[in-house]
């Protein structure tokens with residue numbers, strides 16, 4: 001059976017991941033995979049030298065992982081796009097297109113000529129209150145400059161970008177697809193520079209928020225507090241994390257105030273959702289991203305949010321080659337977004 005004609009590429013601020021899958025019944029085979037350190041500035045920079053450096057790193061990753069196609073699906077960082085779920089009256093497709101432009105003007109802090117707008121109908125509510133039928137729309141606005149930068153770098157690598165997605169949509173696909181009837185779930189993606197939060201109800205994305213604190217900020221706090229070099233602080237963070245029983249809780253004490261900023265933002269997201277849907281309190285969180293591996297994180301989060309917390313498993317429906325199995329399992333949270341990108345089915349590729 002031929003391999004899927006796209007692969008997923010997740011360009012993170014700390015690491016860049018590549019995954020290619022092949023559908024095999026209701027499972028997938030893993031065709032290609034790879035992970036590499038991202039260059040320091042990568043896509044945060046507008047300088048051509050930085051884009052060239054990134055494209056060299058991407059070339060190396062592609063050469064090593066050897067996907068069987070040049071068609072790529074990648075994700076824009078949630079922190080740089082604008083995503084909103086909005087309620088609209090029941091409208092036809094064409095009415096919706098013009099109505100959403102009006103709506104977007106309220107939500108998007110950039111002139112609409114500078115963004116690409118995309119939307120998806122999440123839900124149509126007609127039965128409960130027939131006098132007020134409405135539809136729920138996911139509206140996504142991406143700055144054109146950002147999209148162009150991604151296209152440019154991918155073209156420099158000789159790749160053919162087919163779609164730009166958002167990370168929460170990819171995570172929903174890789175972490176929750178097999179349980180679309182499951183209760184409303186919070187996905188928290190603890191990356192290096194941001195922590196992204198989204199809520200999935202009935203299998204669909206219904207809320208997203210990006211918090212501008214991630215693993216780098218935690219390492220920096222340890223470095224500052226304990227007087228370490230950043231690389232050493234990073235190792236202490238990874239080894240002791242939020243575990244109060246280690247090193248007299250010193251590392252934990254340094255991390256806690258910064259981590260609590262993130263926890264409070266997550267609490268606010270939960271409170272906002274509960275305000276909108278008082279009938280649907282969230283009881284479950286799935287965590288992912290490299291920083292989700294921090295010792296003590298799951299317990300700390302469960303206690304402070306009062307929900308059940310589990311580590312996401314993107315490999316659930318994927319047959320892993322025995323030779324790399326353990327390594328891939330150890331890196332499951334890093335790969336989660338990329339697996340979701342690779343699972344995307346392209347109609348016209």
Ligand SMILES: Nc1ncnc2c1ncn2[C@@H]1O[C@H](COP(=O)(O)OP(=O)(O)OP(=O)(O)O)[C@@H](O)[C@H]1O
Nearest residue numbers: 012013014015191192193194215238290291293294
């Ligand atoms: N055992 C661990 N404990 C704590 N943090 C860890 C551990 N392992 C990795 N990390 C952190 O995970 C981060 C990298 O994760 P990931 O690859 O998901 O980030 P990224 O995708 O590059 O970042 P972003 O999505 O924010 O751009 C780094 O900040 C690293 O310090």
Ligand SMILES: [Mg+2]
Nearest residue numbers: 012013191192
């Ligand atoms: Mg990431």
